[in-house]
Amino acid sequence: MSKIASPSVTTETAQFWAKANEGQLTVPQCKSCGKFHWYPRAYCPFCDSDKVELRPAKGTGKIYSYSVARRGKDSYVIAYVTLDEGVTMMTNIVNADNAKLAIGQGVRVTLVESENGQRVPMFEPA
């Protein structure tokens, strides 16, 4: 896989990305309504509370959908993965035999360095 674009980290999301650099995927959970959401933001998208906490994710989930896409001579896998916490996030599947990927397949997180060194959550077969 070729270069991975680095995320444009903002003050709103700095804590998430710092945790990712420590090797920990986190998922935002609202303390008011209790629901997890994705992607991380300062307010709960369901109840509008600002009492949102980043919780350590179990780091496992299932492929909701995927596509093997071409990039020049390379191919890469874009996917949605539904985490065990219940939210579905966009990601890449790496370290996999792309011909054997399947919707519903179990995957686990791996934090991969992007261009500027910031680690981003990707998933590999569990």
Place this chain on the structure above:
Amino acid sequence: MTIKNRAFIVGAYEHPTRHAPDKSLVQLHAEVAIGAIADAGLSKKDIDAYYFAGDASGLSTMSMVDYLNLKVRHVDSTETGGTSYLIHVNHAAQAIAAGKCNAALITLAGRPRSEGSSGAVPRAVGDASPEAQWEAPYSATTVNLYALCAQRHMYEFGTTPEQLAWVKVAASHHAQYNPNAMLKNVVTVEEVLGSPMVASPLHRLDCCVVSDGGGAIIVARPEIAASLKRPKVAVLGAGEAIKGQNGGEIDLMNSGAAVAGPAAFAEAGVKPSDIKYASIYDSFTITVVMQLEDLGFCKKGEGGRFVADGNLISGTGKLPFNTDGGGLCSNHPSNRGGMTKIIEAVRQLRGEAHPAVQVKNCNLALAQGTGGRLGSRHGSATLIMERQ
């Protein structure tokens, strides 16, 4: 307030070019504006409203009004990707019904073919967009975000690559009669499946063309429509929606058309089986399948079977669609297909489509758009029009 019968599409013009390296973007806008005004039989001084989506970064509605030298009392710069122009018709009809303007000009132009822009490469999303940091690292592109829907549709409903290919095959049957179509050759299911895989399960021929060009529409008060010599095309109903990721509760199997469609049908007072011709946004073959389901032309999950075996081909199929060849074969200027969807529906209602694809007694047509990315966030709009 309803827009039903309160506004008419009186002018429509599609630029014949598909490759315009020697023209500026605003020049194309001017050419389609002049074309639509002439088609209507109006003059520029009759135009008192202008609708413009952000189809070029840094180009403002103010710049466009100034460049075209329009004198307007109503403007709208709603930007929902390729579906913007359908929403513009809805908003123009609302403004006309409210007495805010008499005749609204809507223009689209773009030069992605000359500029090397397509749906297969990541497009720069401003850092201010909240989703950018959650998607850019994964090389999300237009085509792979639609591919995610196609893959899931196959998993949930058993839709096949062959069924998707039929959408392209039907479009190509129509494009052979359009002298301006970018791809005029009739293709087979086997040829679609044999074309290179761009983002599985979508092949190159599951994807629309990348073309330069543009189009324009004029929406006007009933009194103006009655004074003109063109066949009368009334706006009966419209609906619109934005669908995104729902805070992480993602459901790729329903598009915004599930909201926009029923709203438009309710306002128009008609049902899917009444529609004689449908322009269905065809950025990719899967886009057509999902919209047909969400609009109620078939049940959810049955879109693949619905489009198979030529069912969308004019003259033989049950639902003639995109008789100009659509985005898949004819034109997708500015990487946006909503404008040409409206224009071909207007041609059908006026009886001015190519005789080989003209639907007989075409008095009721629908135009449906999905702009942005079906697999992440998109704008959807439905427009129902009647010849009167």
